[in-house]
Amino acid sequence: MGYILNKDQMDIVNLAKDYAVKKVMPLVPELDNAPELTPETEEGKKLLDLYQGAVDLGLTTLEIPEEYGGLGQDYYTVAAAYEELSKVDAGFATAVAASSLGLKPILQHGNDEQKKLYADFLNGEKTSEKAPVPGFCAFCLTEPDAGSDASNSKTTAKKVGDEYIIDGTKCFITNGGVASVYTVFAVTDKTKGVKGISAFIVERDREGVSIGAEENKMGIRLSNTTEVIFQDVHIPADHLVGEEGKGFIYAMQTLDLARPMIGALAVGIAQRGIDEAVKYAQVRQTFGKPIIKHEAIAFKLADMDIQTEVGRSSIINFLNKYYDERKNGRYNYSREAAICKCFCGDMCVQVALDAIQILGGFGYSREYPVEKLVRDAKIMQIYEGTNEVQRIVISGQITKKH
Known part of the structure; x- marks a missing residue:
């Protein structure tokens, strides 16, 4: 593949690949077709066991620096590992990647104590009595009226003495029902618009945190997606991430880094x-x-391969830009992130459809795995910012440049 990785990096990628092929793949048909994957069901318990295995291998701590107890891997290695997980099941890969999504704002803008706290949750040293499996976190930004328009958030965080009190509902939260800790974006000053949004760490065991119904999704069914409800939740003031009023900026910077992982x-x-x-x-x-x-078939396969390799190259191009910018203390890579996410999302839907076409009637049957690829692929055009939003970002960057 297009990644140029050394032996140590490939060891991590092969670790993810082997786990996915040997442990996850045999259970995918059963779990994908299960009517429910709640912790109370047999299928749900099997999924939790798979999650636990990923935690035990350190797949949820790939990005955490070694000084905080993580594996300290660069994003080239992380992206290649996620690709291997997704080849087996994009839902399982989404669950693992979503923990890194919740972690990114902390790594970028949290203090040492907050980084250590999050690391302890993700490596399983610290857990929640309410969470069914240790080692997972969640990124809580989306709301019923604030999806693509995150600035329309209604969740509030009121400062009272040395505490913040959080109230609101987040929806479509990946890992919402299994996370031990959440990165929550809430409005601290309604008069300032997006400049009044702040970011907070909220543990699952805080009184007032509850989980809504799990979404019955078309695809990526091996990921957990729920509402997360915060009702009069008290957290210490030191759970504020970075500065008050910078939460929207932190969220956008996080998504810029997360989109190439999608x-x-x-x-x-x-x-x-x-x-x-x-x-x-x-x-x-x-x-x-x-x-x-x-x-006719050979050329279709060639086109599928061309598009896939170009998608992979767009990830590598983003990472080259990311590391160059961060070396100089800049965050100017929104365009490359949007291009990568948009192209890869559209591309994988078409390649999955082409795979069905090549298999013909068998491709349309659930006895073969390719129909599932289409169901899983569609969300790639939607979450982490719809592809319409990505085109808005790209066109805005073009306008700004010229």
Whole structure:
């Protein structure tokens, strides 16, 4: 693949790959078709065991520096590892990646104590009595009236003495029901618009934190997605991340770094589509020869491979820009992040559809894995900012530049 990784980096990638293939893959058909994956069901318990295995291997601490107890990996390695997880199941990969999403604001803007606190939660040293599995966190930004327009947030955080009191409801929160700790964005000053939003650390065990119903999703069913409700939740003032009023900026910076990781999940889906299509096309025969020998199929596979490799290259291009900018203390990589997420999201949907077309009627059947790829792929155009929003970001950057 396009990543140029050394042996130590490849060891991490292969660790993720081996776990996904040996442990996750055998359970995917059963869990994907389960009507419910709540902790009370047998299928839900099996999923929690898979989550626990990922924590035990350190897959939720890939980005955490070694001084805080993490694996201290660079984002090239993380993206390549996420691709391998997503090739097996994009829902499981989403759950692992979402813990890193909640972590990113803390790593970028938290103090040492906050980084250590979060690290302890993600490596399982600190946990919640209410969380069904240790080692997961969640990024709580989206609300019923504040999805693409995060500035329309209604959740509030009121400063009272040496505490903040948080009230509000977050929705479509990945890991919402399994997280031990949350990164929550709330309004501290309604008069200042986006400049009145702040970021906070909220532990699951805080009184007033509750979980809504789990979403019954079309795809990525091995990820947990719920409402998270905060009702008169008291947290210490030292749980404020960074500065008051900077939360919206922190959220946007986090999403700029997270969107290429969604690109990596999308590339994983696309690569699995190619792998399944090639495997089928080599054995399916029409007119006296394998269909891969027919130009119509061979060229379709070539186009799928071209698009997937370009998507992978867009992730690498973003990371090159990211590290160059951060070395100089800048955050100017929104354009590259949006291009990467938008292209990879659109690309993986088309590649998954092409995989179905190559398998024909078998591709449409649930006996084969490719129909699932389409169901999983569609969310790549929606979460972490819809692809329409990405085009707004890109066009805005073009206008700004010229």
